[in-house]
Amino acid sequence: MKRAKSDWSGALLVCAKCSKKVGGGFGPKGRERLAKALRHEPGFGKGRKAAFGVIEVKCLGLCPKDAVTVVDTRRPGEWLVVPAGSDVAELAGRFS
Structure with a gap:
């Protein structure tokens, strides 16, 4: 098995299903996905x-209304719900 080096100190897992439901909602014009x-x-x-690192994952199972679920891999027990x-x-x- 080979290894690949990375400069990441951690990663964010962003729910793609939540992002799709919100329909963007972020960025300067409010049209970008989180x-x-x-x-x-x-x-x-x-x-x-x-x-x-920022990784978009399929679904995290927590589906807030008008918000996106985010998990910091350094603190897996603390999930964030980020409003659009x-x-x-x-x-x-x-x-x-």
């Missing part, structure tokens, strides 16, 4: 060279 908006923040990305329209920069600062 995962994509987070990837635009400094230090976040989906590639191995990002400082913090929340400030992405503020959210990113919480994980830095």
